Amino acid sequence: MPDFGPDLVEVFGPSQADGGPELIQLLTPEGERVHHPEFDLDFSAEQLRGFYRDMVLTRRIDTEATALQRHGELGIWAQLLGQEAAQIGAGRALRTQDYVFPTYREHGVAYCRGVDPLNLLGLFRGVDHGAWDPKDFNFGLYTIVIGAQALHATGYAMGIQRDGAVGTGDTERDAAVIAHFGDGASSQGDVNEAFIFAASYNAPVVFFCQNNQWAISEPIERQTRIPLYQRALGFGFPGVRVDGNDVLATYAVTQAALNRAREGSGPTLVEAYTYRMGAHTTTDDPTRYRLSDDVEHWKLKDPIARLEVYLRRNGLVDDGFIDALKQEADELGHHLREGVKALPDPQPLDMFAHVYAEETEELRVQREGYAAYLETFEGAQR
Amino acid sequence: MSTGTTTQKITLAKGLNMGLRKAMEDDPKVLIMGEDVGKLGGVFRITDGLQKDFGEDRVIDSPLAESGIVGTAVGLALRGYRPVVEIQFDGFVYPAYDQIVCQVAKMHYRSKGRSPMPMVIRIPFGGGIGAVEHHSESPEAQFAHTPGLKVVACSNPIDGYWMIQQAIASDDPVIFLEPKRQYHADKADLDEAETPEPLFTSRVVRRGTDATVLAYGPTVKTAMKAAEAAATEGTSLEVIDLRTLSPLDMGPVFESVRRTGRAIITHEAHVNLGIGSEVTARIQEQCFYSLESPVLRVGGFDTPYPASRIEEDYLPDLDRLLDAVDRSLEF
Numbered sequence: 001m002p003d004f005g006p007d008l009v010e011v012f013g014p015s016q017a018d019g020g021p022e023l024i025q026l027l028t029p030e031g032e033r034v035h036h037p038e039f040d041l042d043f044s045a046e047q048l049r050g051f052y053r054d055m056v057l058t059r060r061i062d063t064e065a066t067a068l069q070r071h072g073e074l075g076i077w078a079q080l081l082g083q084e085a086a087q088i089g090a091g092r093a094l095r096t097q098d099y100v101f102p103t104y105r106e107h108g109v110a111y112c113r114g115v116d117p118l119n120l121l122g123l124f125r126g127v128d129h130g131a132w133d134p135k136d137f138n139f140g141l142y143t144i145v146i147g148a149q150a151l152h153a154t155g156y157a158m159g160i161q162r163d164g165a166v167g168t169g170d171t172e173r174d175a176a177v178i179a180h181f182g183d184g185a186s187s188q189g190d191v192n193e194a195f196i197f198a199a200s201y202n203a204p205v206v207f208f209c210q211n212n213q214w215a216i217s218e219p220i221e222r223q224t225r226i227p228l229y230q231r232a233l234g235f236g237f238p239g240v241r242v243d244g245n246d247v248l249a250t251y252a253v254t255q256a257a258l259n260r261a262r263e264g265s266g267p268t269l270v271e272a273y274t275y276r277m278g279a280h281t282t283t284d285d286p287t288r289y290r291l292s293d294d295v296e297h298w299k300l301k302d303p304i305a306r307l308e309v310y311l312r313r314n315g316l317v318d319d320g321f322i323d324a325l326k327q328e329a330d331e332l333g334h335h336l337r338e339g340v341k342a343l344p345d346p347q348p349l350d351m352f353a354h355v356y357a358e359e360t361e362e363l364r365v366q367r368e369g370y371a372a373y374l375e376t377f378e379g380a381q382r
Numbered sequence: 383m384s385t386g387t388t389t390q391k392i393t394l395a396k397g398l399n400m401g402l403r404k405a406m407e408d409d410p411k412v413l414i415m416g417e418d419v420g421k422l423g424g425v426f427r428i429t430d431g432l433q434k435d436f437g438e439d440r441v442i443d444s445p446l447a448e449s450g451i452v453g454t455a456v457g458l459a460l461r462g463y464r465p466v467v468e469i470q471f472d473g474f475v476y477p478a479y480d481q482i483v484c485q486v487a488k489m490h491y492r493s494k495g496r497s498p499m500p501m502v503i504r505i506p507f508g509g510g511i512g513a514v515e516h517h518s519e520s521p522e523a524q525f526a527h528t529p530g531l532k533v534v535a536c537s538n539p540i541d542g543y544w545m546i547q548q549a550i551a552s553d554d555p556v557i558f559l560e561p562k563r564q565y566h567a568d569k570a571d572l573d574e575a576e577t578p579e580p581l582f583t584s585r586v587v588r589r590g591t592d593a594t595v596l597a598y599g600p601t602v603k604t605a606m607k608a609a610e611a612a613a614t615e616g617t618s619l620e621v622i623d624l625r626t627l628s629p630l631d632m633g634p635v636f637e638s639v640r641r642t643g644r645a646i647i648t649h650e651a652h653v654n655l656g657i658g659s660e661v662t663a664r665i666q667e668q669c670f671y672s673l674e675s676p677v678l679r680v681g682g683f684d685t686p687y688p689a690s691r692i693e694e695d696y697l698p699d700l701d702r703l704l705d706a707v708d709r710s711l712e713f
Contacts, residue, residue, distance in 0.1 A: 101457075129492040140460070141492055145484050151450055152485070155457020162413075162439050162463070190481070193450035200445055354495040355529050357553035360582070360629035363529075 019273040020227060022241050026248040029301040031309030039242075039252045045316045051247045052311060053325055054092065055084040055304045058108040060329040061117045062278075064336045065107075065124070069282040073340050074124040078105045082245070082277030085303030086210045088112065089242075089250025090178065090272070093258055097138070097165070097175040101153040104142040105210075106180050113139040117332070118339040127343050146181070147188030150207065153179030154194045157203035157261070166204045167264025176261035177205045178254075184215025186231070187223045195235040195267070204261035207232075207269045208254065210244060212276035217289040232269035244272030245303040275301070348374065389573045395565040397542035397572060398428050398504075402466065404543075405550040406436050412550055413458060415442045415451055416468030416504075425470055426506060426565050448478035455501055456485050464500045466550055471562075472507040473516025479524075486555045487530030499555045502546070506562035507535075508600040508650045509697055512690045519687055520599075520651035525557045526628035526660075533628040534581060535559035537602035539570040541625065544578035552581065559627075561600035568603075584631040586638065590620035593644035593710050596635060596661060598624040601648045601698060608703040619707065627657050635661070636668050643674035644710045648698045653681040675713030678706045 024039050062080050069077040080087065083105070091112025094100065100109055107120055119131040123142055130141035143149040157177040160166055165175045185191050186209060198205050211228055213220050224231070232239025238260075242253040250272055257268035275298040279286050286295075311317040352367040392400065406412045414429055414436075420443035423430030433441035444451045448469060455465035469475045475482075482503065489499045509518030526533045532554050536542045542560070549556040579585065587602065588609050597605040602623045609619040620638050624630065639645045645665055647658040658679035665677050680698045688696050 128494070129488075130494070133496045134460070134493065135496065141497070143485075145480065148453065148481065148485055151453025151481065152457040152460060155454030155459075156461045157457070158454060159458045159461025159463055163461070189447075189477075190449055190453055193445070193447040193453065196445050196447065197450050197454050354491050354493075356532070357490060357495065357498050357500075360532075361631075362629045 019241060019243060022227070022229075023243050023273060024240060024249050024253055025243040025246050026252060027246045027306055027310060029245070029306050031306045031313060033310060036249070036252075039249065039256055041248070041252045041255075043248060048307070048311060048316055049321065051088055051092065051251070052304070052307050052317070053328075054088040054108070054112065055247060055307070056325055057329055057332055058084045058088060058111055059304060060332050061107050061111065061120075061336065064333045065121060066278070066282060068121070068337065068340055069124070074121060074282075075126050077124050077282045079276075079278030079281065080105050080107050082275050082298065082303070083210055083212055084108055085247035085307075086244035086250050086272040086274045089244075089247045090180075090208050090254045090270075093251050093254040094178065095171075095175070095258075097173065098258065099138040099140070099153075099156055099175065099177045101140045101149040101156070101177065101179045102142055103146075103149070103180050103182060103185070104144055105182075106142070109180065110139060113137040115139055118336060118343070121336065121340050122343055125340060125343060127346055147185035147191040150179045150181055150185070150191045150194035151197070153177045153205050154198045154203050157198065157205040158201055160204055161201070166262060174262035175204065176258045177203075178208050178258065179205055180208050180210070182215065183209065183211040183213065183220050183223050183228060184218065185209075186228055195232070195237075195269070198267040199236045202264070202266040204264065205267050206254065206257040206261055207267060208272065209269065210272045210274055212274050214276050214280070214286070214290070216280040216284060217286075219290075227271070229269055229271035237267045237269065239269035239271065241271045241273055244274030245301045245306070247303060247307060389571045391569040392539045392543070392572045393566050393569055394536070394539045394542045394560070395426060395428055397539040398546050398560065399430055399432075400572075401543040401546035402429065402432060403435075405466070405547050406432065406440065409464060409550075411462060412464045412466060413440050413442060414466045414468065415444050415455055417444055417446055417451075417470050419443060419468050424468060426562060428504070428560075428565070429468065448474055448476075449481050452478040452481040452486060452503065456481065456489065456499065459499050459501050460489075460497055464550060466502045466504065469503060469505045471517045472505050472519040472521055475503075475505055475521060482525070482531070482557075483528050487528045490554070491530055498553045500550075500553045501555045502549045502552075502558050503555070504546075504558045504560060506565070507559045508561050508563060509687060509690075509693050510563040510600065512693070514690070515687070518690070518693065520649065520682065522557070522559055522627050522649075523651055523656050526657060531555055531557055531628060532582065532626070533557040533559070534626045535561070535599035536625070537561060537564070537597075537599055537623050539568070540572055543572055545581055545625070548578065548581035559599055563600055564603065582626040582629055582631060584622055584624045584626060584634050586620060586634055587623045588619065588621040590618040590642070592618045592642060593646060593707055594620045594622060594635070594638040594642045595703070595707070596622050596624055596645060596647040598627060598649065598657070600650060604698060604700060604703060605648060608700050608707065611700060611704060612707060617707065617711065624657075624661075630661065630664070632661075632664050632668070635665065639665055639669045640672040643672055645673075645677045646680060646703065646706045646710055647677065648680040648703055650682050650697055652684045653679045654684045656681055675710045678710055680706045
């Protein structure tokens with residue numbers, strides 16, 4: 001850890017590693033249901049089992065994709081291990097008409113929006129830059145440039161305002177936007193400008209920051225001297241810190257923030273306090289910059305384990321449910337393994353497609369020239 | 383409001399203002415965003431009166447953050463709007479450079495055509511107004527080098543009126559360059575009933591036989607003056623207003639150079655790797671056997687834009703252009 005001097009504890013508080021006293025939690029790491037005066041909800045057994053299933057399947061997507069990268073089927077994979085609750089809690093709080101602007105790590109949210117996880121792999125395999133139609137799922141394409149999408153989300157939310165789809169009281173119509181980003185992105189100008197624009201126009205957008213403590217090798221202390229959620233105050237809208245490993249709290253807090261946005265009360269910053277259990281991506285080596293003790297500490301807060309303890313202790317799941325889910329996860333794994341190998345490679349001339357809505361003459365000439373060149377090779381394929 | 387065949391005398395600033403107004407009347411999805419574009423009507427008054435008539439939801443005064451302006455415009459475009467963004471001065475576009483190059487230019491490609499970016503980014507460009515640093519630059523090559531963007535430059539009031547409407551109607555993102563020192567300089571007769579030429583075309587603006595001078599934006603006027611001066615000495619210059627910088631419309635250029643055998647291109651931007659470099663390369667590829675002399679470039683020097691008291695030395699002017707014409711003819 002970098003040495004920021006003796007006032008570190010004073011600034012962050014003594015329980016920084018646990019998210020601080022301001023952390024909103026509904027399910028403790030030990031699987032104990034606790035209550036919060038502001039953000040509490042009644043969850044049905046079906047809902048709880050649903051969260052559990054979502055998180056198990058999301059983790060399977062992640063572990064399967066990691067394995068596929070190790071087998072050479074993917075060039076790279078951005079792992080979400082440990083962030084399942086943050087993503088499922090946020091993803092399940094959305095309504096159909098809401099719109100998501102993801103980073104490149106939002107596999108759990110993509111799953112919630114109905115995007116076939118196989119489509120997520122294409123980008124990491126190198127067959128395309130984005131395989132799904134954002135309009136089909138109200139889920140934007142993965143954005144690689146850190147934080148750029150926070151502005152897109154804000155602009156989209158300004159569009160919702162102009163369409164009169166906010167604050168009407170019609171739950172089928174009123175919409176919100178959620179902008180995903182990480183603790184590293186919180187340092188980007190674009191994220192801070194998004195905060196300013198959203199505040200200035202009172203845009204219906206939720207800024208959902210998964211603080212997973214690490215921006216590749218840089219710890220959160222390199223990005224901020226105050227808890228991230230507190231930054232919102234300086235921009236003029238509320239910020240909350242939720243236990244991002246607690247799917248119930250994340251769901252409750254995100255839903256409240258989305259409701260604020262939909263009803264016309266403007267933006268909210270949600271800091272989902274979590275931990276990147278895996279590497280930044282499959283090319284990263286976290287042993288070079290962080291202690292295994294730290295990782296072991298966070299293993300005790302695993303988002304899936306704590307919900308499973310709660311479900312079992314309260315008799316809400318049985319072995320049959322767990323076994324059936326395991327089989328479903330295996331089928332999902334099979335789908336990804338077989339599917340990824342079957343993804344069609346783009347053909348060389350595909351690089352010329354969609355540069356413009358209206359192709360230019362000069363690009364047409366380049367394309368045709370390269371096509372003619374390829375034709376000169378024996379057994380040429382276009 | 384003029385109708386039918388009525389003509390009126392307008393400046394470039396007026397032409398752009400009228401064109402923006404027409405585009406907003408024609409399509410309710412057209413929005414204007416930028417710094418001071420509302421009540422003030424922009425620092426050059428190009429958006430004068432538009433917020434009053436179309437409201438604050440459609441003519442949006444933005445916080446002072448260029449990346450924020452372009453980035454939120456991306457989101458508005460994804461929602462189905464057609465944002466027209468004003469960058470207050472050329473040298474202020476760089477904070478938005480990442481959004482323009484990485485997002486605006488690539489969204490259509492990334493999405494396989496599913497997410498078009500029908501956005502216009504208006505940039506008053508060029509020097510000659512005695513301004514402080516960052517207010518006189520010509521960044522066009524940086525955008526013309528970026529696939530996914532289209533880049534055009536208007537040079538006169540009539541083009542201003544038509545080209546801004548055509549750029550807004552384009553489903554591709556257009557960097558729209560306006561020669562700021564021409565905003566209030568000359569007037570021309572606008573006939574709103576006429577049919578404009580397509581946006582991405584260059585145009586011969588003066589016929590000639592001895593050499594071809596290529597220009598765009600502010601240097602078109604310089605080139606026309608040079609042609610007049612040369613004519614008094616018996617030299618016949620053809621002048622082409624390129625109008626579109628990406629894509630380039632080289633057809634009229636090739637046709638002209640094959641006739642004259644000589645070409646000189648002029649722009650205010652730095653010569654090194656400027657638009658002139660690409661135009662020169664294409665001329666030698668396509669007109670090699672027609673050339674009587676090397677293609678010459680007359681532009682800004684490869685220095686930062688200098689202090690304004692010496693900007694007339696930096697800017698390509700009548701004399702430097704005629705000097706190049708002489709060198710071409712004497713080669």
